[in-house]
Amino acid sequence: MSDESVDATDAHLRGIIDEYMGAFEPDPEETVGLRERILQIVREDAALAPATKLTTERGNPFRISTAEVRGIIREAVDTVPGIRARSVTATPTGDPEGSAVDIDLTVTMSAGTAFVSAAEDVRRRVAGALTAHLGIPAHRIDVTVEDVFVDEEAADD
Incomplete structure (x- = not known):
């Protein structure tokens, strides 16, 4: 995956996460690192070969x-x-x-x-x-x- 596609994917996912977070009022302590963890999971999944x-x-x-x-x-x-x-x-x-x-x-x-x-x-x-x-x-x-x-x-x- 190129750096550009990673950045575009990250931006798209951040938008989805922000939209979700806007509709849901979680406890701030529960959201620490949530966005980065979700992005990490998606990046790991995208790095895998077709399954x-x-x-x-x-x-x-x-x-x-x-x-x-x-x-x-x-x-x-x-x-x-x-x-x-x-x-x-x-x-x-x-x-x-x-x-x-x-x-x-x-x-x-x-x-x-x-x-x-x-x-x-x-x-x-x-x-x-x-x-x-x-x-x-x-x-x-x-x-x-x-x-x-x-x-x-x-x-x-």
Whole structure:
């Protein structure tokens, strides 16, 4: 975040806080440092990478870096022989929101790989990884082949 955007954000938040404080007459002792604490929390939140909001099976919301979620999924996909992960999108879903996740991913596939069985293997491994790492089930996992490659090691056999 640039200094200019921090200053603009601080000014905007100060205005919101001042408006709130004008409508609410708190005890002056209770407000010491309140504004700075709120700004600190917002700055810390803004400094975090984009996050995916999920919900545990007990209904407790939590946030995890979107890059971490994508990494878990990519790692699971890359364990399937002849398949390599490309793009990954994880969308929180379920009731309550975030108690499950919809996955859209693109992959590259080795020439000669049977797509239908490989896609089912991808779905099983991704679903297992999401449950094992996040405790969140996959609601839907869509797999699209974006490209086909020649596996040099398989071609040499």
